[in-house]
Each structure stands twice: as C-alpha cells, then as structure tokens.
Amino acid sequence: MKDQSCPSPILPPRMLEAAIKSKNVVTPQGILEALILLRDGQIVDVVPATTAIDCPIIDVHNRAVLPGVIDPHVHINEPGRTEWEGFNTATRAALTGGLTTLVDMPLNSAPVTTSAANLGLKLAATKGQLHTNCGFWGGIVPGNASEIEGLIDRGVLGFKAFLTHSGIDDFPNVTEQDLRQVMPILARYGLPLLVHCELATDNEAWKAGDKRSYQNYLSSRPKQWEDDAVALMIRLCEEYDCPTHIVHLSSANSIASIVAAKANGLPLTVETAQHYLFFNAENINDGQTQFKCAPPIREQPNNDELWGALQAGIIDFVATDHSPAPPDLKQLKSGDFTTAWGGIASLQLALPVLWTAAQKRGANLTDLVRWLSTNPAKLIGQQARKGQIAEGFDADLLVLESDQTFTVTADMLQHRHKVSPYIGQELRGVVTQTFLKGRQVYDHPNFTHLNQGEIITR
Known part of the structure; x- marks a missing residue:
C-alpha cells in the first residue's frame, strides 16, 4: 500500500474498472482504511481511502474486506x-x-x-x-x-x-x-x-x-x-x-x-x-x-x-x-x-x-x-496470485460483517x-458479499452471477 503520509494522487480513470472501499481492509501490512483498485480481475493496487479516483466505488463502510x-x-x-x-x-x-x-x-x-x-x-x-x-x-x-x-x-x-x-x-x-x-x-x-x-x-x-x-x-x-x-x-x-x-x-x-x-x-x-x-x-x-x-x-x-x-x-x-x-x-x-x-x-x-x-x-x-x-x-x-489483498493478486474477495x-x-x-453438527449453533461473522476476479457473485442472501468459477491448475 502506498505511503499514506504522501498527498493522495489522482489515478487515470482508464486504468481502473472499479474499486472497493472499506475502513477495514485486511492486508499483509495490517488492517487499513483503504481503496482496493481493480482491473482485469486483479488488484491493481491498495491505496489510501482518500485517493481521488474516477471509477465506480463499492463502499462497504465498516465491514471488513478479506481475501x-x-x-x-x-x-x-x-x-x-x-x-x-x-x-x-x-x-x-x-x-x-x-x-x-x-x-x-x-x-x-x-x-x-x-x-x-x-x-x-x-x-x-x-x-x-x-x-x-x-x-x-x-x-x-x-x-x-x-x-x-x-x-x-x-x-x-x-x-x-x-x-x-x-x-x-x-x-x-x-x-x-x-x-x-x-x-x-x-x-x-x-x-x-x-x-x-x-x-x-x-x-x-x-x-x-x-x-x-x-x-x-x-x-x-x-x-x-x-x-x-x-x-x-x-x-x-x-x-x-x-x-x-x-x-x-x-x-x-x-x-x-x-x-x-x-x-x-x-x-x-x-x-x-x-x-x-x-x-x-x-x-x-x-x-x-x-x-x-x-x-x-x-x-x-x-x-x-x-x-x-x-x-x-x-x-x-x-x-x-x-x-x-x-x-x-x-x-x-x-x-x-x-x-x-x-x-x-x-x-x-x-x-x-x-x-x-x-x-x-x-x-x-x-x-x-x-x-x-x-x-x-x-x-x-x-501463493503468488491468491490469498492476499495486494497488488497483482486475483481480486477474489469477501466482505464480512465481523461482529454480526x-x-x-x-x-x-x-x-x-x-x-450438520453446527445446526443450532450461534456463530459470529456474516459474509455479505463475495467477489470472483473483481466481479460480485454473491450479495447476501442472493447469488448475483453464477457459473463464474475457473479450474485451478499448477
């Protein structure tokens, strides 16, 4: 993630397809208030939430965003x-x-x-x-x-x-x-x-x-x-x-x-x-x-x-x-x-x-x-393309209401x-959205795009 002490840049709109904004983005550097910038199914960058961009922004507010x-x-x-x-x-x-x-x-x-x-x-x-x-x-x-x-x-x-x-x-x-x-x-x-x-x-x-x-x-x-x-x-x-x-x-x-x-x-x-x-x-x-x-x-x-x-x-x-x-x-x-x-x-x-x-x-x-x-x-x-919210990784993401x-x-x-033995158990953490390659495929409680999965090989 870019140094948040620097002035927030303006990124060319043609570079991006969308961004996800959250006060709790879970990154390798810690939990940050940030924008996750998306293009071609990948994370282009993770930048300060104050960065000026010109593309659709999905603002999930306090909900956490995890890989x-x-x-x-x-x-x-x-x-x-x-x-x-x-x-x-x-x-x-x-x-x-x-x-x-x-x-x-x-x-x-x-x-x-x-x-x-x-x-x-x-x-x-x-x-x-x-x-x-x-x-x-x-x-x-x-x-x-x-x-x-x-x-x-x-x-x-x-x-x-x-x-x-x-x-x-x-x-x-x-x-x-x-x-x-x-x-x-x-x-x-x-x-x-x-x-x-x-x-x-x-x-x-x-x-x-x-x-x-x-x-x-x-x-x-x-x-x-x-x-x-x-x-x-x-x-x-x-x-x-x-x-x-x-x-x-x-x-x-x-x-x-x-x-x-x-x-x-x-x-x-x-x-x-x-x-x-x-x-x-x-x-x-x-x-x-x-x-x-x-x-x-x-x-x-x-x-x-x-x-x-x-x-x-x-x-x-x-x-x-x-x-x-x-x-x-x-x-x-x-x-x-x-x-x-x-x-x-x-x-x-x-x-x-x-x-x-x-x-x-x-x-x-x-x-x-x-x-x-x-x-x-x-x-x-x-490990070079999945499992982290970082530049160059696939935009496979979930949004979590962690205290619900x-x-x-x-x-x-x-x-x-x-x-299931879990029937009747009270659990914490509701997944409210799921993204595959930057595309929202689940919006609790509805599926928004099905059949978007890919075969993963070595």
Missing part, C-alpha cells in the same frame, strides 16, 4: 456420488461462505481421481455448474504409480493418500512401500503428498459395545493411530525430501514431533479442521452421529493444545474436510456410530465457525486470513443435504 477463503480439503463427490453432494451445490455453498477457491479430494466420487482418464470425467462434470474456483488433488492407491505423471500433466495440485481404510473400497489405503514408489516422483515435481494419518490396529472390541456411545467410538480410534502415522510420514518426508502435508490433525500428541521436523527444515505442513477447534468430545451426546468423523473429535485439553499449535504457527492452517453424505448414511435415527458415515458437512460455515472460536482466544482478522487464505494458497501453489451473529438453521445451508 477469499481457500479450502483445500473438500469432498464434492461428483461424478458418481452426486446424490451425496455435487459441484452445483458445493460451489453455491462456497460462495455463500466467502470461499473463492476449493480443492476437490480424489474421493468419494465414482470413479475416484486416480488416473488421468478419471480426472477427465471429473473436469467434464464441472461444466455449467462451477460457481467458485476449483482445483483437484490426484489420488494415490496401491498400483497406480504409473498414473502419477499423467495426472500431473492434467494439472492436479498434488496427491492424497490414506494410511487406513478411506471409507470406500474403491480408494484403498496405501502401504509404506507404495509411498516409497511415489514420493520420489512427487519430490522431483515439487508437488505435495497429502496424507490421512491413521495406522489402524485390530480394534474390534468397540463394535461389541454400545453402538450409540460416542466415548466408545472415540476410544476406537486412539491418538496412537495418528501419532504412529505422523511419525512414519516425517521419516519418509526426510528421506525423500518430498513436500508432505498432514491433513486434519486431531492428536495433540503429534505436535512435538511436528515441531522437531519443522525445526530440521523438512518440507512438512499441517492442517487441522474447524470441528476439532470448535467442538469437544465432552459435549457430544450418545447417538449424535452428525459429529462422527475420522480422526474423531477429541477431548477439550487435547483441542486446547491444537489451538496453541495453530496460534504458534506449528499448524499451518484450517480446512473443513467437508465430507457430506445422505442422511440415511449418517444413521441419524439409529445413532449407530459403528455404521454411520464418518464425515462432517461444514463448507458454507468455514469462516464463521473458526472466527467464532478464534475471537474467544484473542485472535484477530489478520490471523483468520493467515489460517483460511494465505497459508492454504501456499499448499496449492497459488446468527444461528445456523438447516434451511440456510446450500449443501445438498441439510445435515
């Missing part, structure tokens, strides 16, 4: 399981919540994104229903090492693997030997390997217990599963110098080893999810299968440690792991945790959920941008299925 949220962990499920979600519903939900870039996981669509041919089917499915930007992860499963370079050629942003059963049989988990085949390839291309870190051991006893008991479910997926898996990935990350990303960390016991790995300069990054920071196991009642996810939501002392690691920069960012399913698969009537689908629907609520919890811990909007925009942009290789509260109701959700 659009980037969520690199979303299960859109199309094609093949579109009855679970889909590009139309997922990307509408995204716009409503100020999410301007999503990255789709290689499951639970059918077919899964483990080959260039299957990625082609997914790309074709986006036609006419991509309302926000979307990139794609390729999948690593046993035996598909020969498909990796084809997927890279088609533009995937990196690759995802599971170390335990994924929940669907058509995306089997990998072994250490499988990873040793693919990590040298990813290291050569500089692409990240995203890993669901749980190394399961035989644990059938829980199925014989109370199937409605949340504590029974929690004990069925112990921290040790995660800790062993994280330790394995740190060893492999060091051995192959392959960018490695731990998804949805829930075990605080792994924090110390992550700190040591980062101190040693390993290319290791870590995310956690909103639900681990917002909910605690002590408050989940038996039969409330809408809370079931893997790894599970753990106890408050554990989750307090996750917060400490996030605020200290040990955990890099927060992503939803939006993983919806039809209500019958969530076993809402029976409350059976042993058979319910493990996934939480939360895409639209990514920002207010985190902001509500973060404010209580003294965090500010600058922290929120780092956790939801700037650092996720680095994982997906878009609302209660989540089913009818306000744009997700295909109105099932």
Whole structure:
C-alpha cells in the first residue's frame, strides 16, 4: 500500500474498472482504511481511502474486506456420488461462505481421481455448474504409480493418500512401500503428498459395545493411530525430501514431533479442521452421529493444545474436510456410530465457525486470513496470485460483517443435504458479499452471477 503520509494522487480513470472501499481492509501490512483498485480481475493496487479516483466505488463502510477463503480439503463427490453432494451445490455453498477457491479430494466420487482418464470425467462434470474456483488433488492407491505423471500433466495440485481404510473400497489405503514408489516422483515435481494419518490396529472390541456411545467410538480410534502415522510420514518426508502435508490433525500428541521436523527444515505442513477447534468430545451426546468423523473429535485439553499449535504457527492452517453424505448414511435415527458415515458437512460455515472460536482466544482478522487464505494458497501453489489483498493478486474477495451473529438453521445451508453438527449453533461473522476476479457473485442472501468459477491448475 502506498505511503499514506504522501498527498493522495489522482489515478487515470482508464486504468481502473472499479474499486472497493472499506475502513477495514485486511492486508499483509495490517488492517487499513483503504481503496482496493481493480482491473482485469486483479488488484491493481491498495491505496489510501482518500485517493481521488474516477471509477465506480463499492463502499462497504465498516465491514471488513478479506481475501477469499481457500479450502483445500473438500469432498464434492461428483461424478458418481452426486446424490451425496455435487459441484452445483458445493460451489453455491462456497460462495455463500466467502470461499473463492476449493480443492476437490480424489474421493468419494465414482470413479475416484486416480488416473488421468478419471480426472477427465471429473473436469467434464464441472461444466455449467462451477460457481467458485476449483482445483483437484490426484489420488494415490496401491498400483497406480504409473498414473502419477499423467495426472500431473492434467494439472492436479498434488496427491492424497490414506494410511487406513478411506471409507470406500474403491480408494484403498496405501502401504509404506507404495509411498516409497511415489514420493520420489512427487519430490522431483515439487508437488505435495497429502496424507490421512491413521495406522489402524485390530480394534474390534468397540463394535461389541454400545453402538450409540460416542466415548466408545472415540476410544476406537486412539491418538496412537495418528501419532504412529505422523511419525512414519516425517521419516519418509526426510528421506525423500518430498513436500508432505498432514491433513486434519486431531492428536495433540503429534505436535512435538511436528515441531522437531519443522525445526530440521523438512518440507512438512499441517492442517487441522474447524470441528476439532470448535467442538469437544465432552459435549457430544450418545447417538449424535452428525459429529462422527475420522480422526474423531477429541477431548477439550487435547483441542486446547491444537489451538496453541495453530496460534504458534506449528499448524499451518484450517480446512473443513467437508465430507457430506445422505442422511440415511449418517444413521441419524439409529445413532449407530459403528455404521454411520464418518464425515462432517461444514463448507458454507468455514469462516464463521473458526472466527467464532478464534475471537474467544484473542485472535484477530489478520490471523483468520493467515489460517483460511494465505497459508492454504501456499499448499496449492497459488501463493503468488491468491490469498492476499495486494497488488497483482486475483481480486477474489469477501466482505464480512465481523461482529454480526446468527444461528445456523438447516434451511440456510446450500449443501445438498441439510445435515450438520453446527445446526443450532450461534456463530459470529456474516459474509455479505463475495467477489470472483473483481466481479460480485454473491450479495447476501442472493447469488448475483453464477457459473463464474475457473479450474485451478499448477
């Protein structure tokens, strides 16, 4: 931003298409009263609010302007399981919540994104229903090492693997030997390997217990599963110098080893999810299968440690792991945790959920941008064009009424299925406008321009 002690210049009107004015623009330099100047879908500059310009000005007054949220962990499920979600519903939900870039996981669509041919089917499915930007992860499963370079050629942003059963049989988990085949390839291309870190051991006893008991479910997926898996990935990350990303960390016991790995300069990054920071196991009642996810939501002392690691920069960012399913698969009537689908629907609520919890811990909007925009942009290789309000960056923006509260109701959700543990929660932070490439696409509560999303590639 230009030095505000200098006289405000007059910019030639032909340079600009529009400007957004706010008393609270969240920039890398801090929260400023400023004009964001827009042209050709990009931010031309961020200048003092007193700068004289001759172009349309959108004045949002005291509302904050943030870079659009980037969520690199979303299960859109199309094609093949579109009855679970889909590009139309997922990307509408995204716009409503100020999410301007999503990255789709290689499951639970059918077919899964483990080959260039299957990625082609997914790309074709986006036609006419991509309302926000979307990139794609390729999948690593046993035996598909020969498909990796084809997927890279088609533009995937990196690759995802599971170390335990994924929940669907058509995306089997990998072994250490499988990873040793693919990590040298990813290291050569500089692409990240995203890993669901749980190394399961035989644990059938829980199925014989109370199937409605949340504590029974929690004990069925112990921290040790995660800790062993994280330790394995740190060893492999060091051995192959392959960018490695731990998804949805829930075990605080792994924090110390992550700190040591980062101190040693390993290319290791870590995310956690909103639900681990917002909910605690002590408050989940038996039969409330809408809370079931893997790894599970753990106890408050554990989750307090996750917060400490996030605020200290040990955990890099927060992503939803939006993983919806039809209500019958969530076993809402029976409350059976042993058979319910493990996934939480939360895409639209990514920002207010985190902001509500973060404010209580003294965090500010600058922290929120780092956790939801700037650092996720680095994982997906878009850090030079997305995730900041700065000159030369894409004008993917959201306007936030940061102090306004609302209660989540089913009818306000744009997700295909109105099932979420957040229903009934009072949240803080209402997204009032969303912009893609400088064009307003959402004006609460209405969509103003649909189908404006772009495919994001490396």
